Amino acid sequence: MTRPPRQFRITPMLQIGPVSISRPVVLAALAGVSDLSFRTLNRAFGCEFAFTEMVNARSLCENNRHTHQLLATHAADRPLAIQLFGNDPDYLELAVNRLNDRGFALIDFNAACPQRKVVKDGKGAALLRDLPLLQSLLRVMVRAARVPVTVKIRLGWGTASGAENIARAVEDAGVAAVIVHGRTQAQGYSGVVNYDAIERVKKAVRVPVIASGDIFSGELARLMMERTGVDAVAVARGAFGNPWIFRQIYAALAGEPLPRQPAGVEIADTMREHLGMCVDARGERTAVVDFRKFYIWYTKGFTGVKQLRCRISQVATRPQMEEHIEAFRGIAQARERKVSCRKAMPQLVVEREVA
Numbered sequence: 001m002t003r004p005p006r007q008f009r010i011t012p013m014l015q016i017g018p019v020s021i022s023r024p025v026v027l028a029a030l031a032g033v034s035d036l037s038f039r040t041l042n043r044a045f046g047c048e049f050a051f052t053e054m055v056n057a058r059s060l061c062e063n064n065r066h067t068h069q070l071l072a073t074h075a076a077d078r079p080l081a082i083q084l085f086g087n088d089p090d091y092l093e094l095a096v097n098r099l100n101d102r103g104f105a106l107i108d109f110n111a112a113c114p115q116r117k118v119v120k121d122g123k124g125a126a127l128l129r130d131l132p133l134l135q136s137l138l139r140v141m142v143r144a145a146r147v148p149v150t151v152k153i154r155l156g157w158g159t160a161s162g163a164e165n166i167a168r169a170v171e172d173a174g175v176a177a178v179i180v181h182g183r184t185q186a187q188g189y190s191g192v193v194n195y196d197a198i199e200r201v202k203k204a205v206r207v208p209v210i211a212s213g214d215i216f217s218g219e220l221a222r223l224m225m226e227r228t229g230v231d232a233v234a235v236a237r238g239a240f241g242n243p244w245i246f247r248q249i250y251a252a253l254a255g256e257p258l259p260r261q262p263a264g265v266e267i268a269d270t271m272r273e274h275l276g277m278c279v280d281a282r283g284e285r286t287a288v289v290d291f292r293k294f295y296i297w298y299t300k301g302f303t304g305v306k307q308l309r310c311r312i313s314q315v316a317t318r319p320q321m322e323e324h325i326e327a328f329r330g331i332a333q334a335r336e337r338k339v340s341c342r343k344a345m346p347q348l349v350v351e352r353e354v355a
């Protein structure tokens with residue numbers, strides 16, 4: 001059955017406690033991706049508010065070197081939220097105490113990660129199966145924090161039927177906002193997002209709700225806000241190789257014509273800039289290997305680049321990566337990226353047009 005979209009007012013700004021964000025769009029927490037370089041790049045393209053990758057509270061307390069790298073930030077990387085995960089109240093309290101004076105606008109808690117290595121220890125989305133424990137962890141964090149505490153949840157473990165109960169439980173524990181990934185733990189990252197369940201979450205609480213899931217274009221961001229009434233959206237995979245998504249979303253939310261997709265030459269320039277930031281931050285060897293995935297994402301949607309993409313696993317030095325970027329520029333040049341239609345999109349857009 002097709003259902004007409006509800007005409008929700010799209011909130012012009014997002015307010016979380018004392019934190020004001022002028023547009024209802026944030027960059028989501030993305031482990032292995034949303035490091036300082038990625039955030040800085042996206043901010044240059046209009047992203048205003050970002051989350052760090054998830055940080056293990058215990059490793060932070062134990063001064064793990066890798067974990068401390070995840071905290072890297074600078075004055076221009078503001079406002080920024082840090083995301084913690086864990087299930088031990090003592091480590092969470094100590095971690096919050098250590099973070100209190102580090103300039104983070106919010107401290108977020110992960111009750112959403114579906115990965116086996118995380119949930120098998122009772123962390124991440126596993127906490128959705130034990131709401132009293134989740135609440136007690138959040139209460140510890142709220143008590144210790146001098147900035148608002150927020151939480152990232154999924155709609156449930158195996159089913160979305162209790163999504164609003166989860167939302168009420170975390171609000172009751174004192175969080176200042178709920179970020180909801182509109183899938184269950186069992187769905188992982190596949191299948192379409194559940195707009196109805198996100199809407200139930202929004203209606204169940206008074207604190208702001210930020211929705212995550214399939215924000216791959218301006219159209220889909222607008223659709224999420226219209227269909228669910230949430231206060232903001234979080235951009236995740238949609239920003240992979242695509243910092244231009246922020247201007248697309250801002251235009252879509254303002255009802256303005258969508259800006260054109262970036263041309264090959266613009267993408268090549270951006271890749272070079274991004275690569276430079278990664279090398280400065282992490283050293284050539286690590287940065288170049290890590291940048292391979294970005295190369296694949298940036299070059300998506302162009303024809304004639306298959307061979308370059310296949311050979312990326314052999315690229316090991318900065319000059320080689322730059323050569324690869326220039327080869328892409330040579331092929332793609334003035335061509336505009338073709339927007340890939342994700343599975344969810346045609347169905348939802350058609351539904352909107354029919355209505």
Ligand SMILES: Cc1cc2nc3c(=O)[nH]c(=O)nc-3n(C[C@H](O)[C@H](O)[C@H](O)COP(=O)(O)O)c2cc1C
Pocket residue numbers: 028029030031032033052053054083110112113152181189212213214215216234235236237238
């Ligand atoms: C590579 C990757 C890493 C992620 N890391 C985190 C994380 O550290 N913390 C978190 O709350 N969510 C994490 N997520 C989930 C995203 O923030 C987002 O909720 C999810 O991808 C759904 O949005 P999308 O369908 O628009 O990508 C991650 C997702 C991906 C694909």
